Amino acid sequence: MLSRKQLIEQIKQKKSFLCIGLDTDLNKIPAFLHTYPDPVLEFNRRIIDATHDLCVAYKPNAAFYESRGLQGWQSLIDTYQYLPKECLSIIDAKRGDIGNTSDQYARAFFDETAGGMGFDALTVAPYMGHDSLTPYLAYEGKWIIILALTSNDGSRDFQCLKTDNGLLYENVIQKANSLAGADRIMYVVGATQGQEFANIRKHAPDNFLLVPGVGAQGGSLAEVCRYGLTADCGLLVNASRSIAYASNGEDFAEAARAEALSLQQQMQVELEKAGIVRE
Numbered sequence: 001m002l003s004r005k006q007l008i009e010q011i012k013q014k015k016s017f018l019c020i021g022l023d024t025d026l027n028k029i030p031a032f033l034h035t036y037p038d039p040v041l042e043f044n045r046r047i048i049d050a051t052h053d054l055c056v057a058y059k060p061n062a063a064f065y066e067s068r069g070l071q072g073w074q075s076l077i078d079t080y081q082y083l084p085k086e087c088l089s090i091i092d093a094k095r096g097d098i099g100n101t102s103d104q105y106a107r108a109f110f111d112e113t114a115g116g117m118g119f120d121a122l123t124v125a126p127y128m129g130h131d132s133l134t135p136y137l138a139y140e141g142k143w144i145i146i147l148a149l150t151s152n153d154g155s156r157d158f159q160c161l162k163t164d165n166g167l168l169y170e171n172v173i174q175k176a177n178s179l180a181g182a183d184r185i186m187y188v189v190g191a192t193q194g195q196e197f198a199n200i201r202k203h204a205p206d207n208f209l210l211v212p213g214v215g216a217q218g219g220s221l222a223e224v225c226r227y228g229l230t231a232d233c234g235l236l237v238n239a240s241r242s243i244a245y246a247s248n249g250e251d252f253a254e255a256a257r258a259e260a261l262s263l264q265q266q267m268q269v270e271l272e273k274a275g276i277v278r279e
Helices: 004-014 031-035 039-051 069-082 099-110 153-157 168-177 196-203 221-228 252-273
Strands: 018-022 057-060 088-095 121-124 143-149 185-189 209-211 235-239
Touching: 004 252, 018 039, 018 088, 018 252, 031 039, 039 069, 039 252, 057 069, 057 235, 088 099, 088 143, 099 121, 143 168, 143 196, 168 185, 168 196, 185 196, 196 221, 209 221, 221 235, 221 252, 235 252
Parallel strands: 018 057, 018 235, 057 088, 088 121, 121 143, 143 185, 185 209, 209 235
Antiparallel strands: none
């Protein structure tokens, strides 16, 4: 388990708040890897080996593994077990269901003795209410990362609906903050939301934000930092396709490292500007 304090220490040590998404698609990985017993695991291992000193978190997306049945599930378990322990391990599963079902999802992803995986954090959908979230919080030291304001085109269909108490996503944050503190709850906020980060910080001043959308989706790292950085950094910026698929040749791991290094260097500049780390 990686605590908030340990995560902040990693950010300062590596001068990075990079999260690398492992959305590993058999149809996109280099062809030569298909000669290995588990091409997905081999791809993930090489990406991890090439980048672990440049990032503070890894985030496999469960859909890319579940879609492959038993073999995919085993790839996910083996990938989890290969992740470096100093990095925050996030399973991007976006689960959201009634309490007894959430109990089982939590067991699958948090209880290593039961399901072979003990991720530090899990993304969750909050729209079934507090009793769909609390089962995950029963696992001491584990994080939930709640969908708040996402980066997809349809995000405003529901998340920005007006209520008597503000926008719907603001209500989500306010309610979730009553369940646990900033050492247990993070929020997903898309990099494409720009200045909306300033409003997010009014409602979640201390929580870490998991930020997809930088890289392939075109979000601005500088803008995210301008409105979202806190004294403890408070950001985990995720890049998936731009790193993992920087090359589809035998040099894919080296290309992934080069892309990750470029982002890490940009993050270091932002951390230095904010006084979080020194040159």
